[in-house]
Amino acid sequence: MNMSKRRIAIRDYYATEFDVDTLTQVIDFSSFSTREFGFVSLNGKFFRNIAFETPDDLQDFLIDRCPTDAYIGAVYDNPPSRKRPIHTLEWIGHELVFDIDINDYDAVRKYVCDCTGAGQVCLRCWQLINVSISLIDETLRRDFGMNDIIWLFSGRRGVHGWVRDSNTFDLDRDQRQSIIDYLSIIKGEDETARVQERKQLKYEFRKRTESTIFRYYLKNIRRKDLVELGLSGNVATNTIRQLKHQDGYVDDNLARSFNLSLARVNKYDEILRRWAPRIDHKVTIDLRRLLRMPTSIHGKTGKVARILDFEDFFDFNPEDEPSIFSDIEEQR
Amino acid sequence: MLLPNWFLLQAPPNLNIDVKAWKNLAWNRVQLLEKLPNNPSQVIRDYFPSYDEALNQIYEDYRLGAYLLRLVAATNSRLESWLIEVEGDLFERLYYDRTETIDEKVIIFRQVFGEENVLKYEEFKLRMDEEKNEYLAELYQQYHTSRSRKKRDFLLCVHFSKVPWMVSKRKGYLRKGWVVSNEASFRGVLKKAFEKKLEEEIIKSQDLLGIREDIDNAVQDLEQDLSKHVQIRSQYSGGELEGQDLFLHPEIFPPCMLRIYFEFEKTGRLVHVQRLQMGFFLKRLGMSVNEQLHFWYDKSVDNVGQTFSEFQRTSGYQIRHLYGLEGGKKDYNVPQCSTIATGYFCPFVHLAPAVLIEFLKENYYTTKKKLKILNSHLNSLISVSSSNPTQACSQYFRLVYNRSLYRKIVHPLQWTRFAIKIEGLSSPQEPENKPKEE
Known part of the structure; x- marks a missing residue:
């Protein structure tokens, strides 16, 4: 792709469409000047340990330098700089963040859709991400008492969750890891990952997990899929009939009976293994890690890492997201 | 309601x-801590009688003694580990x-x-008033059965950030940020948590x-007295070298350990046997x-994304195993040179001649004169290296330190012991028992 055209496209985005107020909706504004930023320049060079006095300075920098990717890190006691890199500064805090990427589902995506390549993503496999968000969001609110959670499209193949509650800002690595452990129903990433025993999950969390996963699983299910899974013809027909009767809504009763049916054919673990949340835990627990800056451009796709509204979230299709590079591609 | 008078985290007011009297109080505390593992119930009965105002002075003396120990621990990391461990045990018992x-x-x-992170169950119920019915039913079922209605047992709520282990293991019920x-x-x-708090207090007491x-x-x-007196777990086994933080001086490491050490510094990775060799x-x-846990955690690249406590749980097992704290509880020694040559890593055996020469030249040699001497002996050194590595190692030692040895080097610690003497780091004694196990 022509570099100067990319530069113009990026500059135009940051000059006209980028809104610093939206950014400060996600990150804590009061500590802006001591926050670390990192960028990838047009020629692919990565640099970090940068801080800005005000959001406007950041915008000026983005317009001037036109970085292909912009990242945001933790807050320190002093503004990071090349002379004073972050490892010489005292870490003050970082929002609790979650990174869910469709790549982490590669081992199980084949059961959901036909996507194979690393870059591929479709509406069907995006449902795996939706299950994760739904479950994580509800668990964080109900079990952990967090209220201020924002979900963003990562710009390519995943989503980022930002928890802005002030009492999560200074959580240490162990505390963040404990949240990840609590949310993880499966241990391991591959197809044979171990699913936690039901008795290890407390009743309400288990009920929530099962009903969320079954809701998504049964959303577009056909009778033959259930038969293939090993359920008897009668059970499959009854499940489909009940789903139709309830307009696709999976209530507790349906979840319970489907659960029993799965247990009978020994497929309960199988469904959970395929659909359970897969969080990139390194992103959450690494306190000095840089994460894509909300409302910035993804350098490879040209798509904006924008905030997702929870209401229309479940119709979201990453393939439909506009790219600022689309005009350049068309000209080629 | 006042704090129980045995609770000692706060500094004494005066x-x-x-x-001299204060030092005696500290020694009394040491005695108490040492007696505890043998007969805990007796110690608690003897030293901590049930509350009586007349005993206030005794408890105040305990506090003073404990505080002086804390100050001492602030100056010595090994005593700090010891104090945290034994005070933790005492706290648990009390x-x-x-x-x-x-x-x-x-x-x-x-x-x-x-204060703000702990709620009584009644306080928690008030906070959860609007949605308690569904949730509390399960709690009721779980905790109000005859099985759990044990004497003195009751429900408590702690903020999730204070009990990450319980959150990880899903011990207890999580609701609105509270673990019940x-x-x-x-x-x-x-x-x-007490041990962590004590560690913080020790750091604070440095002021x-x-x-x-x-x-x-x-x-x-x-x-000085306590360092000699108290038993620190890492010192239970015989055959250690005495000296201040000897592991911080790679210049006294024998060639095998130095090579592994540099390799680990450079790449952040070691094969299993080399990790063992270095660990021993x-x-x-x-x-x-603890120091070794931090050493491997800080320098290794394979633990990226792993918290220290996770590392302690996983890789930490192997490290504790080295110290005889896990598995068969065997107190391992460093393997002898003959064993190293066959099953571990010896540069004279396992390095290609060209790489070995480069390694021998690069390290230990600081002057041109010494290097010249080494060059003149390189051929003979290389020629015996694979057939008789201990002879090559002894010869190399003589070249490095320009000292003749009255015996051949057959054990890595022998090199270090001789080197310490020459470098004047301390004056270690030969161990009474020769290494037995590998």
């Missing part, structure tokens, strides 16, 4: 005390035996976890050092379990 009422227990919880469980299930994390000369002298004396060696140089 330090106007004769230093909490179990000497907190009579629920209110007293809640006070201790609040002191350790922070019976008091007994919090005991393990309470002890850990008192360097202000009063008499206190500084007392701390220094006590530190560092242990015998006096590195404590």
Whole structure:
């Protein structure tokens, strides 16, 4: 792709469409000047340990330098700089963040859709991400008492969750890891990952997990899929009939009976293994890690890492997201 | 409601005390801590009788003694590890035996976890009023059965950030950020939290050092005496070298260990046998379990994304195993040179001649003259290296230190012991027992 055209496209985005107020909706504004930023320049060079006095300075920098990717890190006691890199500064805090990427589902995506390549993503496999968000969001609110959670499209193949509650800002690595452990129903990433025993999950969390996963699983299910899974013809027909009767809504009763049916054919673990949340835990627990800056451009796709509204979230299709590079591609 | 008088985290209000008497109080505390593992119930009965106002002075003396030990621990990391461990054990025992009422227990919880991070179940119920019905039904079922209605057991709520282990393991019920469980299930994390808090207090107490000369002298004396007196787990086994932090001086490492050390520094990775070799060696140089855990955690690249506590749980097992704290509880020694040559890593055996020459030249040699001498002996050194590595190693030692050896080097610690003598780091003794196990 022509570099100067990319530069113009990026500059135009940051000059006209980028809104610093939206950014400060996600990150804590009061500590802006001591926050670390990192960028990838047009020629692919990565640099970090940068801080800005005000959001406007950041915008000026983005317009001037036109970085292909912009990242945001933790807050320190002093503004990071090349002379004073972050490892010489005292870490003050970082929002609790979650990174869910469709790549982490590669081992199980084949059961959901036909996507194979690393870059591929479709509406069907995006449902795996939706299950994760739904479950994580509800668990964080109900079990952990967090209220201020924002979900963003990562710009390519995943989503980022930002928890802005002030009492999560200074959580240490162990505390963040404990949240990840609590949310993880499966241990391991591959197809044979171990699913936690039901008795290890407390009743309400288990009920929530099962009903969320079954809701998504049964959303577009056909009778033959259930038969293939090993359920008897009668059970499959009854499940489909009940789903139709309830307009696709999976209530507790349906979840319970489907659960029993799965247990009978020994497929309960199988469904959970395929659909359970897969969080990139390194992103959450690494306190000095840089994460894509909300409302910035993804350098490879040209798509904006924008905030997702929870209401229309479940119709979201990453393939439909506009790219600022689309005009350049068309000209080629 | 007042704090139970045995609880010692707070500093004593008044330090106007004769230093000699204060040191005696510290030694009394050491005696108490040493007696505890043998007969805990007896110690608690003898030293901590049930509350009586007349005993206030005794408890105040305990506090003073414990505080001086804390100051000493602030100057010596190994004593710090020891103190945290033994005070943690004492705390656990006292909490179990000497907190009579629920209110007293809640006070201790609040002191350790922070006032705002602990709720009684009744307070929690009030906060959850609007949605309690569905949720509390399960709690009721779980905890109000005859099985769990044990004497003195009650429900308690602690903020999730204070009990990450319980969150990870899903011990207790999480609701709106509170972990709800019976008091007994919090005991393990309470002890850990106490130890963490004590560690913080030890760091804080450093502020008192360097202000009063008499206190500084007392701390220094006590530190010297205690270092010899107390048993620190890493020192249980024989055959260590005595000296201040010898593991911080790679220049006294024998070639095998130095090569592994540099390799690890450079790449952040080692193969299994080399990790073992290095681990045994560092242990015998006096590195404590904790120091070694940090050493591997800080330098290894394979633990990216792993928290220290996760590392302790996984890789930490192997490290504790080296110290005889896990598995067969065998106190391993550093393998002898003959074993190293066959099953571990010896540069004279395992390095290609060109790489070996480069390695031998690069390290230990600081002057041109020494290098010239080495060059003249390189051929003979290389020629015996694979057939008789111990002879090559002894020859190399003589070249490096320009000293003749009265015996051949057959053990890595032998090199280090001789090197220490020459470098003047300390004057170690030959171990009474030769290494037996590998």
